Amino acid sequence: MATHRLPVAIRAPFEARTWREFGHLLLGLPLSCLYFALSIAMVSAGAGLLITFLGIPVLAGGLAMCRGFGAVERARARGLLGLDVSAPAPVRGRTGGAMSWMGAMLKSGASWRHLLYAVLHMPWAVFAFSVSVALWVWGWALFTYPLWQWVFPMYAGQDGIQLYGDGTHDFYLDSPFEIAVTSGVGLLFVLAGPWIIRSLTAVDRLMVRGLLGPSRLATRVTELESDRGVVVDTAAADLRRIERDLHDGAQARLVALAMDLGLAKEKLTEDPKAAALMVEEAHGEVKTALRELRDLARGIHPAVLTDRGLDAALSAVASRCAVPVSVEVDLPGRPAPAIEGIAYFTVSELLQNVSKHAGARRARVEVWRTGDRLMLQVRDDGRGGADMAAGSGLAGLTERLDAVDGILAIDSPEGGPTTVTAELPWR
Structure with a gap:
């Protein structure tokens, strides 16, 4: 400057x-x-x-x-x-x-x-x-x-x-x-x-x-058309990701499991010990496939979010973060399910960035309501320097929030700390 x-x-x-x-x-x-x-x-x-x-x-x-x-x-x-x-x-x-x-x-x-x-x-x-x-x-x-x-x-x-x-x-x-x-x-x-x-x-x-410019209504229609395109693209990308995860993960394991069980069935009369060993290995593959399916289902929409709301769901996300995370949720009720899901995935993405890129020792998540807006804030004491143009999923988060009239604000000077604030409609 x-x-x-x-x-x-x-x-x-x-x-x-x-x-x-x-x-x-x-x-x-x-x-x-x-x-x-x-x-x-x-x-x-x-x-x-x-x-x-x-x-x-x-x-x-x-x-x-x-x-x-x-x-x-x-x-x-x-x-x-x-x-x-x-x-x-x-x-x-x-x-x-x-x-x-x-x-x-x-x-x-x-x-x-x-x-x-x-x-x-x-x-x-x-x-x-x-x-x-x-x-x-x-x-x-x-x-x-x-x-x-x-x-x-x-x-x-x-x-x-x-x-x-x-x-x-x-x-x-x-x-x-x-x-x-x-x-x-x-x-x-x-x-x-x-x-x-x-x-x-x-x-x-x-x-x-x-x-001399377009009317507010025309501008709003253009914004909604753009946001609709973002939502469609995001949904298509999510479907491709789910298909890829199923094909490369659980589906491949289940195919291998079926083959292993077929071989174990053939060896059952000839070599019971080898068949038992193969069944045991297949049992381990079943556990792995179930874990992958459980993680995939959690990525689509976690059951804890539906059953117990943002407080429990974000606490579960925080427990899986690589750094200690404190969670404080102060909400008088539950927002619309779609907004609740976007809030959950926003915090999940931000905590993944903290784990992978921030180099932080601790982080904090705060959720509260102001008027008809749902506020989210994720802070960490890492190295800072977060930038939408540099990737790290922030640009995608901004587009996802824009699709529902949300706002994402980033304060991340070099040397830290980093504070990311998201604002969503309560609806």
């Missing part, structure tokens, strides 16, 4: 960000006047012609034009303000014809929001332009006054900036003290200018984000 010797208040007037935002306010006035004039003209003409068929295409065309203005404004905000706002979904008619498109355009809430932006932004742009230009220009002019004060006596026939004059008395800023004070006042304006400009552009950011 870059370090600066000058305080931010002194750097701000010279930073590129300030000049980009000032440029955004300068461009806003002519563009907003153009948007306002064209949109009002088109929409007024379309509304006036609605008594005839011509009003519908004119009004739809006006809304389409406003959407084009919105594309320009999103690009301008992206380039000058660093604000990246996604475009709303394109308008498509059901049948693909011109009438269908015009009907979809008139029904589109995003199109009307673009029209509202074109109308509302013009008065705001006039105010923001006037304030920013007056403040910025006068601030730099007064601040640099000692450098160009000589222009007045040489070319204007007066001693300096005229502060007062009524035909009898005149007062000019021409003495060294007055020039210094003028420059000091200009410096105050210059130092305050960037913060006022940022305040003005903050309103532009709100308008662009609120009126």
Whole structure:
């Protein structure tokens, strides 16, 4: 991270960000006047012609034009303000014809929001332009006054900036003290200018984000579609893992067990001792297969979680961890089964990371409820440095929690300790 010797208040007037935002306010006035004039003209003409068929295409065309203005404004905000706002979904008619498109355009809430932006932004742009230009220009002019004060006596026939004059008395800023004070006042304006400009552009950011982007409902639908894809992929991966574990583990052992029992059956009359030895080995294989099946069933959904809840299930997980783990569960009841299962597997994955990667001496698990949210926290005193980009299952956990509107927060500085907090809906 870059370090600066000058305080931010002194750097701000010279930073590129300030000049980009000032440029955004300068461009806003002519563009907003153009948007306002064209949109009002088109929409007024379309509304006036609605008594005839011509009003519908004119009004739809006006809304389409406003959407084009919105594309320009999103690009301008992206380039000058660093604000990246996604475009709303394109308008498509059901049948693909011109009438269908015009009907979809008139029904589109995003199109009307673009029209509202074109109308509302013009008065705001006039105010923001006037304030920013007056403040910025006068601030730099007064601040640099000692450098160009000589222009007045040489070319204007007066001693300096005229502060007062009524035909009898005149007062000019021409003495060294007055020039210094003028420059000091200009410096105050210059130092305050960037913060006022940022305040003005903050309103532009709100308008662009609120009126020119997709609606909250559309954004939510997109998030749910993405989360559904994550859930489907996770379920498919779990099914593949279960199939692989069954094929390579218990199934292979049961096949070998069947073969061993067949050989023991053949040797039963010829060599009873060898047959008994083979049956004993088969008995050991049965125990191993049962243990693998039990572990596999626990990985799918542990019976202790269903029967006794998170407290007992997490205590069982903690007992299998490679480091001592203390568990504290303070819940007034039980959350929804799906949320309970995700909470269980989240803590299990985090404790596996503690065992494999943290190098910790002890860990602690805390579970509690806050409002309508289920909170999980796993702490360890290990080496730290946990990062989602580095693997360790954290990225997968984040996706799984996102699928149910959950959040995963990681605080893991180098040298430790590591604290991972998960938040899930109680439902």
